[in-house]
Amino acid sequence: MSLQKMRQELISYKTGSFLKAEFGENAFDAAEQGEMEKMKIRIGLFGFTGSGKSSFVNSVSKSLLDDNHGRAVVQSTGAEGTIILEEFFYEYKFRMIDTRGFMDLERCEESELFRILYGQLEDGENIVREGEVISTNKMKKTPLCSQLHVVMWFVKSTDPRLTQQIYNAKNAFVRSHLFDLGVTIIPVVTFADCITKSRDLVKTHAMNTGDGRQQPHFITNFLPELSTDYDESNQRAVLQLVKKAIQLGEESLRARQMKRFVF
Numbered sequence: 434m435s436l437q438k439m440r441q442e443l444i445s446y447k448t449g450s451f452l453k454a455e456f457g458e459n460a461f462d463a464a465e466q467g468e469m470e471k472m473k474i475r476i477g478l479f480g481f482t483g484s485g486k487s488s489f490v491n492s493v494s495k496s497l498l499d500d501n502h503g504r505a506v507v508q509s510t511g512a513e514g515t516i517i518l519e520e521f522f523y524e525y526k527f528r529m530i531d532t533r534g535f536m537d538l539e540r541c542e543e544s545e546l547f548r549i550l551y552g553q554l555e556d557g558e559n560i561v562r563e564g565e566v567i568s569t570n571k572m573k574k575t576p577l578c579s580q581l582h583v584v585m586w587f588v589k590s591t592d593p594r595l596t597q598q599i600y601n602a603k604n605a606f607v608r609s610h611l612f613d614l615g616v617t618i619i620p621v622v623t624f625a626d627c628i629t630k631s632r633d634l635v636k637t638h639a640m641n642t643g644d645g646r647q648q649p650h651f652i653t654n655f656l657p658e659l660s661t662d663y664d665e666s667n668q669r670a671v672l673q674l675v676k677k678a679i680q681l682g683e684e685s686l687r688a689r690q691m692k693r694f695v696f
């Protein structure tokens with residue numbers, strides 16, 4: 434498919450259309466009345482600080498619209514990265530939720546992650562890491578249209594903790610909770626331009642940061658401060674990843690609607 438077609442497919446995307454193409458118009462029959470009309474696929478961007486989440490938002494903007502300015506604030510020397518929850522791509526039927534990166538995935542950070550997952554933190558809200566840690570079963574769940582439907586888990590290819598498998602142990606609880614809920618984690622390896630070790634080794638370790646079902650996607654982000662050129666192959670990788678996330682988001686949505694219907 435041409436790059437132009439890939440762009441158009443996402444720009445004109447209508448919620449549910451990928452699964453409807455596969456299973457027919459009845460694919461979302463378990464939806465509540467009016468639910469699909471207001472539904473957008475919500476993609477959460479999670480990962481350790483500096484792993485390239487906000488840069489990825491800018492890479493999507495560049496790949497879709499040739500936008501050189503970037504929408505998200507990226508870390509720069511001496512400045513903190515994202516501290517406020519920000520949602521992007523309001524104009525389309527998918528939404529990216531850029532979050533504050535974890536330092537160490539401690540319990541308060543986990544609790545914050547679950548609040549975002551269940552739609553309790555809103556766009557523009559400051560992510561404050563203080564106060565009590567709320568257990569996941571006590572969290573008030575908002576309607577499906579406010580919850581996340583799929584998660585991208587970002588890791589930097591050059592992060593030594595990746596190959597030491599420190600992250601695998603760190604996010605085991607998060608992984609199992611997302612799995613039980615029916616939300617897929619897609620591992621995303623950024624800084625693909627900086628890989629010095631074997632790509633296969635990075636791939637194997639990155640695979641374990643997800644739930645083991647999804648192959649990692651390798652991304653070289655668009656960095657406008659270095660150059661406004663962005664290779665077509667990089668743009669394709671970005672758009673393919675967005676499409677994959679939307680497809681998995683639709684699957685999660687459908688499964689959760691059906692589950693709700695049964696109980």
Ligand SMILES: Nc1nc2c(ncn2[C@@H]2O[C@H](COP(=O)(O)OP(=O)(O)OP(=O)(O)O)[C@@H](O)[C@H]2O)c(=O)[nH]1
Binds near residue numbers: 508514516625654655
């Ligand atoms: N070489 C290279 N640099 C990158 C890449 N992605 C991001 N960067 C750089 O890494 C730094 C951190 O990127 P951010 O996008 O701000 O990271 P973040 O995950 O949003 O960080 P927090 O908001 O603190 O969680 C920035 O200086 C980017 O320019 C990449 O793929 N390759």
Ligand SMILES: [Mg+2]
Binds near residue numbers: 487488534
């Ligand atoms: Mg950020």
